[in-house]
Amino acid sequence: MSEVPGDRKYSREHEWVRLQDDGLVMIGLTDHAQEALGELVYVEQAEDGATLAKGDACIVVESVKAASDVYAPIGGVLAEVNDALTDEPELVNQSPYEEGWLVRIEPSDPVELDELMDADAYSQFLAESAG
Amino acid sequence: MPDKTPLYARHVEAGARMVDFGGWDMPLHYGSQIDEHHAVREAAGIFDVSHMTVVDVTGQDAEGYLRRLLANDVAKLDLPGKGLYSCMLNEAGGVIDDLIVYRRDADDYRVVVNAATRVQDLDWMTAVAADFAVVVRERAAFMMLAIQGPKATAQAAPLLPAVLRQTALEQAPFTCCSDGDWFVARTGYTGEDGWEIVVDVDTGRRLWDQACAAGIRPCGLGARDTLRLEAGLALYGQDMDQLTSPLVSALGWTVAWDPAGRTFIGRAALEQQREQGPEAKLIGLMLEDRGIMRHGQRVLTGSGDGAVTSGGFSPTMQRSIALARVPADAVGTCQVQIRNASCDARIVCPPFVRHGRILVDN
Structure with a gap:
């Protein structure tokens, strides 16, 4: 069973989203997502300052198997990318909820956060997908 | 429902x-494909390759049949115990499959072909056999393990039958030895030393368990x-596939042109291609930029476009490498189209x- 922390929200595309004290939203891949992708060997980040609509492809993660798009779970302006992933993409596998975060976004519409699942709903979603 | 090898339950467990x-x-x-990769480069790993198809070819025409069927020449196997790599071609010179053929005795050969091509291979081998006094027999009851890595033979030797042990340790690359249903070949698909072993299911399960217990890593x-x-x-x-010849697949070295009178299937087409000069070649690529090359991506060279045939991340070199088919006179640097870049x-x-050693300038 993969780990689902209670302190953040989740998308159906297996991303997590956490509103931080500075008003920015941190985004990453869930434990389930990193497990399904396999070991990451390259992360292609979007440009700082890019404006993203919800659902835009903003990052490409390449695992030993294949390349996959990561879609913005909420809209906003890209404020920061996790530079550590340039040399250590495996952080996404090793620490998906902490050191392996992907980007921070300044949200354009905070209401979009409310539309995401909480941990219980995401766990339920995972269980149903597996079923 | 996909087939399951005799080790399926062990893999799941x-x-x-x-x-x-x-x-x-x-x-x-x-758990970790990359750690498994390093284990084989640095120590030893064991692979379940029971999906591979083992076919025995016996009978008085066995040699003549294989000299017709294969682009390489089994006449090179002057002694029992020797093996060679070959392509099996269609009349147009396209590759039906690549394989290893071992001579086990005078009129007794063992051929190991790929899993995904099993049906087309067996159909083709059986059809060609119609003109020869041979028996082509698939050995589906056997299973196959590959034990590979610099420490593979030393670690696995104690697990072999005593009667085979010394022979197996001393045998040269591309040779094999047998005892009963045990078949041990010094071959592999990793670039490291090691054995590929064909055995019956009970023996194979025991060998897998013993190898894992001996510290050989499942891969x-x-x-x-x-x-x-x-x-x-x-x-x-x-x-490579049915539409590409060995000459455009960096496999020209596996085609035995001599003697000129040996009319193996596909020879005429290959000779024509050789005379005209092949239009393409299969080469290696090292990515200078960040990113990962993948199968199917376009390659732009000064001599025209090509395509990546196999690409990925090299755990040993810590960068992306690939095999690609490009125009025959392409050299030097090129560009690979990775998404929009x-x-x-x-x-x-x-x-x-x-x-274990990097052979290109990294």
Whole structure:
């Protein structure tokens, strides 16, 4: 069973989203997502300052198997990318909820956060997908 | 429903991620494909390759049949125990499959072909056999293990029958030895030393358990693919197929042109291609930029466009490498189209890595 922390929200595309004290939203891949992708060997980040609509492809993660798009779970302006992933993409596998975060976004519409699942709903979603 | 090898339950129990490969439910990895890769480069790993198809060819015409069927020449196998790599071609010179053929006795050969091509291979081999006094027999009741790595033979030797042990340790690459249903060949698909072993199911399960207990690491198809890519070994269906000849697949060295009178299937087409000069070649690529090259991506060279046939991340070199088919006179640098970007790459001569050492300028 993969780990689902209670302190953040989740998308159906297996991303997590956490509103931080500075008003920015941190985004990453869930434990389930990193497990399904396999070991990451390259992360292609979007440009700082890019404006993203919800659902835009903003990052490409390449695992030993294949390349996959990561879609913005909420809209906003890209404020920061996790530079550590340039040399250590495996952080996404090793620490998906902490050191392996992907980007921070300044949200354009905070209401979009409310539309995401909480941990219980995401766990339920995972269980149903597996079923 | 995909087929399951005799080790299926063990793979699942070991926590393997299973994938469908050529109609077989096979382990992709047991947790970390990259660690498995390094284990084979540095120590020893064991692979379940029971999906591979073992075919025995026997009878008084066995040699004549194989000299007609294969582009390489089994007449080179002057003594029992020798093996060679060959392509099996169609009349147009396209590759039906690549395989290893071993001579076990005067009129007794063992051929190991790929899993995904099993049906077409057996159909073709049976059809060609109609003109020869041979028996072509698939040995589906056997299973096959590959034990590979610099420490593979030393660690696995105690697990072999005593009567085979010394012979197996001393045998040269591409030779084999047998005892009863045990068949041990010094071959592999990783660029490291090791054995490929064909045995009955009970023996094979025991051997797997003993090898794992001896510290030989179970490895999945993921590591097998990155190991063979680093070793510059072609993968059927990806680097070559029925529409490509050995001459455009870096496999010209496996075509035995002499003696000129040996009319193997596909010879006429290959001779014509050789006379005209092949239009393409299969080369190695090293990506200079960041990113990962993948099968199917476009390659732009000064001599025209080509395509990546196998690409990925090299755990040994810590960068992306690939095999690609490009125009015959392409040299030097090129660009690979990775999504929206043109990334710089360098044309090199595989293998990239052999026996734990990087052989290209990294």
